[in-house]
Amino acid sequence: MSELALTPADGRSWWLPCSTLWGVARWRLDVDPDAIELRLIWITSGKGTRDVEVVHRIRLDQPGPAGDREFTFDLPEGPYSFAGTLVSLQWALEMVVEPGEDSSRLDLVVSPTPVEVRLAPVDG
Amino acid sequence: MAERRPGKARARDHRPAGRWLPAHANPYRSERVTTLRWQGVALEGLWTRFATLGWRSAIVGPHGSGKTTLLEALLADAPHRGLRARMVRLAGAPRHPCARAMASALAADPTIVVGIDGGERLSLAGRTLLAAATRRARGVLVTRHSGGWLPTLVATATSPQLLAALVAELAPEDAGRLASGLPDLWRRHQGNLRACLGELYDHAAGRDSAYFVSGLAADI
Amino acid sequence: MSSSGVRLGCGGAAGRVLVSLFFATFLFAGLFFLWMVLSEGLHDLATWRWREATARIGSSRVEVTQAGQDPYHPVITFRYRIDGREYKSNRIRRRGGGYDSWDAAQQVADRYPVGAEVRCWLDPEHPDQAVLERSTPWLLMVLPVPLIFVIVGGCGLIAVWRRQHSAKQPRPFSAAATRRRLDGRKIIAGVGLLLTIGGGVGSWFLLVRPVARLLAARGWGEVECTVVSSRVRTHEGDDGDTYSVDILYEYRWQDRTYRSSRYLFLGGSSSGAAGKREVVAHYPAGSRRSCWVDPDDPSRAVLDRGFHAIYLVGLVPLAAMAGGALMLRFGAGGSWSGTSRGTEAASTAPTERRGTPAARAVGLLAVTLFWNGIVAVFLVQVIDTWRHGHPDWFLSIFLIPFVLVGLGLLAGTLHAALAVANPRVVLRLAPPAPRLGDDLAVEWTVIGRAERIAHLSVTLEGRERATFSRGTDTVTEHQVFARLPVAEASSLSVARGGASVRIPDDTMHSFSAVHNGIEWRLLVRGEIPHWPDVADDHVLKVRPLAANRMVDPRKDPRR
Numbered sequence: 014m015s016e017l018a019l020t021p022a023d024g025r026s027w028w029l030p031c032s033t034l035w036g037v038a039r040w041r042l043d044v045d046p047d048a049i050e051l052r053l054i055w056i057t058s059g060k061g062t063r064d065v066e067v068v069h070r071i072r073l074d075q076p077g078p079a080g081d082r083e084f085t086f087d088l089p090e091g092p093y094s095f096a097g098t099l100v101s102l103q104w105a106l107e108m109v110v111e112p113g114e115d116s117s118r119l120d121l122v123v124s125p126t127p128v129e130v131r132l133a134p135v136d137g
Numbered sequence: 138m139a140e141r142r143p144g145k146a147r148a149r150d151h152r153p154a155g156r157w158l159p160a161h162a163n164p165y166r167s168e169r170v171t172t173l174r175w176q177g178v179a180l181e182g183l184w185t186r187f188a189t190l191g192w193r194s195a196i197v198g199p200h201g202s203g204k205t206t207l208l209e210a211l212l213a214d215a216p217h218r219g220l221r222a223r224m225v226r227l228a229g230a231p232r233h234p235c236a237r238a239m240a241s242a243l244a245a246d247p248t249i250v251v252g253i254d255g256g257e258r259l260s261l262a263g264r265t266l267l268a269a270a271t272r273r274a275r276g277v278l279v280t281r282h283s284g285g286w287l288p289t290l291v292a293t294a295t296s297p298q299l300l301a302a303l304v305a306e307l308a309p310e311d312a313g314r315l316a317s318g319l320p321d322l323w324r325r326h327q328g329n330l331r332a333c334l335g336e337l338y339d340h341a342a343g344r345d346s347a348y349f350v351s352g353l354a355a356d357i
Numbered sequence: 358m359s360s361s362g363v364r365l366g367c368g369g370a371a372g373r374v375l376v377s378l379f380f381a382t383f384l385f386a387g388l389f390f391l392w393m394v395l396s397e398g399l400h401d402l403a404t405w406r407w408r409e410a411t412a413r414i415g416s417s418r419v420e421v422t423q424a425g426q427d428p429y430h431p432v433i434t435f436r437y438r439i440d441g442r443e444y445k446s447n448r449i450r451r452r453g454g455g456y457d458s459w460d461a462a463q464q465v466a467d468r469y470p471v472g473a474e475v476r477c478w479l480d481p482e483h484p485d486q487a488v489l490e491r492s493t494p495w496l497l498m499v500l501p502v503p504l505i506f507v508i509v510g511g512c513g514l515i516a517v518w519r520r521q522h523s524a525k526q527p528r529p530f531s532a533a534a535t536r537r538r539l540d541g542r543k544i545i546a547g548v549g550l551l552l553t554i555g556g557g558v559g560s561w562f563l564l565v566r567p568v569a570r571l572l573a574a575r576g577w578g579e580v581e582c583t584v585v586s587s588r589v590r591t592h593e594g595d596d597g598d599t600y601s602v603d604i605l606y607e608y609r610w611q612d613r614t615y616r617s618s619r620y621l622f623l624g625g626s627s628s629g630a631a632g633k634r635e636v637v638a639h640y641p642a643g644s645r646r647s648c649w650v651d652p653d654d655p656s657r658a659v660l661d662r663g664f665h666a667i668y669l670v671g672l673v674p675l676a677a678m679a680g681g682a683l684m685l686r687f688g689a690g691g692s693w694s695g696t697s698r699g700t701e702a703a704s705t706a707p708t709e710r711r712g713t714p715a716a717r718a719v720g721l722l723a724v725t726l727f728w729n730g731i732v733a734v735f736l737v738q739v740i741d742t743w744r745h746g747h748p749d750w751f752l753s754i755f756l757i758p759f760v761l762v763g764l765g766l767l768a769g770t771l772h773a774a775l776a777v778a779n780p781r782v783v784l785r786l787a788p789p790a791p792r793l794g795d796d797l798a799v800e801w802t803v804i805g806r807a808e809r810i811a812h813l814s815v816t817l818e819g820r821e822r823a824t825f826s827r828g829t830d831t832v833t834e835h836q837v838f839a840r841l842p843v844a845e846a847s848s849l850s851v852a853r854g855g856a857s858v859r860i861p862d863d864t865m866h867s868f869s870a871v872h873n874g875i876e877w878r879l880l881v882r883g884e885i886p887h888w889p890d891v892a893d894d895h896v897l898k899v900r901p902l903a904a905n906r907m908v909d910p911r912k913d914p915r916r
Binding site for chain 1: 160343
């Protein structure tokens with residue numbers, strides 16, 4: 014049974030922009046993978062076609078079937094995590110095993126405030 | 138000659154107070170709509186017919202009737218039949234897609250089935266280029282608004298029942314409440330499911346207008 | 358269940374019939390003219406298969422008829438023998454006709470001096486019908502014109518009655534504006550190309566060639582001439598009669614007598630008979646006047662080699678060519694808006710203005726010219742039927758919606774053109790690239806007649822942008838999430854002023870991705886009574902919160 018786990022420091026899910034995101038990636042796999050890639054991404058959600066951007070990635074070649082690895086990512090100034098009427102943007106950490114489709118995802122909030130920025134509509 | 142000033146209310150801007158849903162929680166958001174499964178004729182029968190038509194045919198239907206969804210379903214099913222599939226999306230592309238770009242996207246692999254989404258965008262020159270670029274491909278399947286160029290594999294059509302089924306899949310908690318308004322919604326958009334789901338998105342987000350008096354709003 | 362909001366596609370059967378009649382008119386008119394052009398063109402072409410024979414010129418002269426628009430006729434008689442029989446003919450070409458100037462007719466007559474042996478061609482089926490010149494089927498080059506009508510009419514009929522798969526969808530009921538990207542560039546480029554070509558051809562004939570001859574005539578010799586005839590010629594037209602000066606004069610050059618009817622280097626006719634009568638009165642028949650003769654070609658002469666205001670008419674096609682070139686540039690590669698999407702991140706300027714009034718006016722003008730040009734063709738016919746007392750009721754009623762659309766377009770163009778003359782509002786911002794939480798100072802200066810603006814407002818607006826595909830269309834929707842008044846000014850304080858607004862620190866900064874984004878804009882609105890208002894949108898890049906303003910409570914030592 015494969016196990017993939019992303020554990021941010023202190024179990025935090027909220028990070029300030031321009032801060033350093035760090036934590037531990039753990040994997041326990043049934044087969045020896047070719048590579049494991051950690052990706053820091055943001056994705057949009059809503060009425061418009063989805064946009065995805067991989068902001069940073071860390072590639073581990075021949076990582077072995079099991080291991081722990083600390084990771085650090087420098088978070089950019091933006092975009093913030095936000096929730097609007099037509100568009101929302103969410104940050105996430107992904108761990109992807111190659112080859113195959115095994116992956117793990119950890120949602121994050123990157124914002125000056127502990128929750129995503131809310132953009133309630135204005136009438137008229 | 139005063140122009141409309143910012144902030145001036147328009148009749149369509151009326152919004153019921155206290156109802157707002159952020160985009161990522163809206164059950165009709167685009168990434169959920171694009172993952173809707175094909176709910177029509179069984180794929181097995183379509184593959185048989187595709188072979189009968191010489192592996193060159195078109196999926197024909199009006200806007201928002203599920204042509205792209207069916208094409209994606211068929212191409213996703215191709216590996217189960219020992220075939221490889223490649224999708225080329227012309228919707229949103231320039232009117233005359235670069236021939237070289239199209240040819241490079243299409244391999245001369247005899248096992249490949251090429252799916253062209255948005256075939257109505259191809260001019261006569263584009264169709265000629267496509268035929269040349271795919272002459273060695275195993276199969277070519279094109280979505281179009283109307284037939285004539287290639288034999289029709291299937292003509293997609295929608296119905297209020299199909300819309301209700303999609304709503305039940307996307308927002309099961311709302312399906313009962315919205316059921317009575319869906320036939321009218323389907324008729325107003327002349328069967329275009331994409332437009333229906335777009336309006337349902339707005340309804341869920343609290344972007345209704347005062348004009349929108351029938352059907353959905355009345356059920357709130 | 359209420360059925361409000363139910364719509365029929367394409368206006369139902371009645372609408373289809375009406376639209377079909379419109380396209381059928383195009384189709385049948387096109388077919389009729391196509392048949393006429395094709396028929397005449399093929400007959401002209403047939404002369405190139407006629408038998409050749411040798412003819413002897415019996416007489417060669419130019420005759421003047423008082424009636425008709427082209428009163429100068431070269432009259433050539435010739436004899437020829439074929440299959441042992443002799444025939445006589447006076448046909449120069451298959452289709453006869455006169456010329457509007459003596460010079461042109463004389464040029465033809467000069468090609469066939471009396472006694473000369475020349476070639477002639479005769480219809481093998483009618484050997485008594487021979488011509489001196491075979492007709493070049495230039496008429497066939499006009500074929501594309503009626504063909505366009507046939508294609509438009511035929512395709513229109515097919516499109517109306519073909520099964521509707523792509524009926525236009527009703528506009529969604531959502532609050533925010535739904536903006537479709539309307540690409541009129543191709544139409545504008547097409548119209549621009551036509552104008553450029555037409556203007557170029559017109560400039561050549563109405564400006565370049567006459568002015569070149571005018572300049573060359575400075576070296577011509579002056580001789581005395583005798584006025585043979587002098588009159589104002591009337592040219593009947595659908596839009597009313599026009600007039601031209603028709604003076605035939607005779608002169609001698611190196612012991613040879615010539616005739617000419619060239620008055621100015623610019624021919625043609627125009628309205629206004631009074632001025633022409635004055636000219637004709639100055640050259641009564643029998644009077645002796647001066648004329649100027651080209652020493653290199655004494656058959657060419659002119660009565661008046663001075664510059665007249667009429668030569669300025671050549672500036673009209675030149676302006677059309679310039680306008681067409683501008684439209685071609687806009688349509689082929691220009692941008693409608695002052696900016697293009699996606700430049701916010703790359704641009705160093707903090708604000709960018711969208712949609713210049715001039716661009717809007719040019720675009721509307723192109724569409725108006727195209728639409729009204731086509732409608733005018735039919736409208737003239739309709740008016741003519743009313744003038745002659747036999748009104749065409751059907752066509753009159755049929756044209757009403759098209760005329761109304763044309764009038765609307767005209768009003769819109771006028772509105773946009775008036776807006777070009779509006780005063781401009783220039784903004785200065787401090788800081789130029791603000792962050793969330795900053796106090797944004799906005800100074801405005803009105804360039805132009807600021808006193809025309811009764812009320813000015815500046816508003817800071819934040820909105821979401823979401824783009825998605827709907828069939829073959831790309832649709833962009835917006836939703837406003839912030840609207841902050843910055844400044845309001847009336848009358849005396851409109852010309853110059855300043856204000857500030859705090860950009861909230863708990864909202865979203867500017868962000869742009871391919872399909873989604875957050876946009877901030879400064880909306881400038883200036884109300885001008887009885888005139889198009891000033892309406893400018895300035896995109897503002899709002900940067901994220903400054904790092905030193907972000908506090909992580911988890912790091913607060915007091916916690």
